[in-house]
């Protein structure tokens with residue numbers, strides 16, 4: 472296959488061919504907050520070298536990003552500090568701008584006469600609206616690069632996929648072409664007086680975050696270096712038992728890389744390369760790669776092609792129909808957001824899962840399904856359930872506000888990527904999960920004892 476600058480052309484979207492103002496190349500970093508293995512940054516450097524221009528990396532810090540608080544910002548800002556240090560060694564200035572991109576980026580580009588702008592692909596509505604507003608207010612050329620999906624989202628499929636089984640063959644066919652190694656970034660050969668590093672005082676930046684109501688976590692170290700160490704540790708000690716242990720919430724059988732992937736501290740493609748090369752049984756690798764590639768890329772596909780990814784209207788027709796038919800079913804339990812949030816339901820397992828999410832910032836993957844399905848069962852309507860689930864997920868999960876979260880909640884509550892099951896009250900034909908089913912799978916009492924303080928319940 473022909474590549475541009477060693478980057479597959481299918482990864483790149485030229486959104487606007489603008490005027491060459493003669494100024495530097497700007498990489499607007501947002502979803503991929505790392506220096507290594509970053510396709511958009513590599514493209515930006517290639518353009519800069521080709522046109523003999525300076526290169527600058529800009530991050531727009533939005534102090535009130537929807538649903539985010541200091542738990543997320545603390546993690547993100549520490550990662551960005553590391554980015555700044557790594558870029559300094561490569562003679563690439565890092566600029567932290569404060570405000571929303573539509574408000575501040577066009578003005579910054581005009582000031583430095585930015586001729587080329589490169590940014591990360593992200594299927595979420597907020598990012599797409601930022602990009603539209605920025606492109607309308609700038610003079611130069613604008614590129615969007617998919618550095619998150621191994622097979623670029625728009626190339627893997629031109630439409631919303633029905634389920635994993637319809638996306639899987641498409642991805643598998645294209646993987647040999649896209650699962651390649653990365654070129655490396657080089658110390659940048661061109662500087663400019665117009666662009667200088669301007670991050671300011673990180674402490675002040677930290678204090679500028681609007682919401683400090685949820686505490687940070689200390690069990691996971693943020694940043695590119697820690698992300699790499701963490702995945703290497705998992706390859707050594709966790710991958711060989713992943714398939715056996717990943718669905719038991721009492722065991723630490725998952726990789727815990729989702730926060731790193733969410734903030735872009737490590738490239739999914741790097742993780743996939745490392746896993747592919749690991750010396751463990753093929754079934755273990757396949758089980759992990761199915762989640763990392765097919766399920767994760769299916770979530771991006773869902774959000775990219777379905778603008779209602781966060782609403783009832785985004786559910787498949789069969790699910791909307793069956794949920795509509797059960798709207799007036801009697802609910803034995805109907806809880807307010809406050810009752811859910813404070814772990815006060817009648818169900819100790821649900822309360823323990825909610826507590827794990829609040830305290831650890833990461834609920835076990837198996838329980839996320841149970842947790843969301845019970846919110847549907849105990850809410851006044853599917854719309855109320857989506858609202859509650861998204862609010863809690865995004866407030867407490869370190870990996871929240873991610874396409875994976877929107878897809879996971881839509882799967883649990885609205886049958887997205889699933890099929891119709893036996894009909895029952897409230898959920899209709901949407902797949903049901905029960906406490907008894909969980910108890911058959913793992914030691915529920917052990918999990919509850921670990922996460923629930925008996926005095927407060």
Ligand code: FAD
Nearest residue numbers: 725726727728729762763766767836839870871875876879
């Ligand atoms: P591992 O089991 O080690 O998997 C490795 C990677 O594979 C994950 O990091 C993730 O990128 C991918 N993956 C695993 N399971 C899934 C899945 N079901 N769908 C898509 N990708 C998957 N994931 C988030 O990243 N953010 C969220 O906010 C989020 N909310 C969820 C809400 C609900 C209701 C559900 C059912 C799932 C949600 N998920 C979310 C998906 C999944 O539960 C997490 O990605 C996973 O538990 C993260 O832990 P890990 O990295 O240790 O996973």
Ligand code: FO1
Nearest residue numbers: 501502531532533536539543593871872873
């Ligand atoms: N992206 C930005 O470009 N600027 C921000 O200030 C910002 C804050 C933020 C806080 C929490 C969080 O979970 C994500 C945040 N993001 C921010 C977006 C993030 O980089 C991801 O791209 C998306 O959430 C995932 O698609």
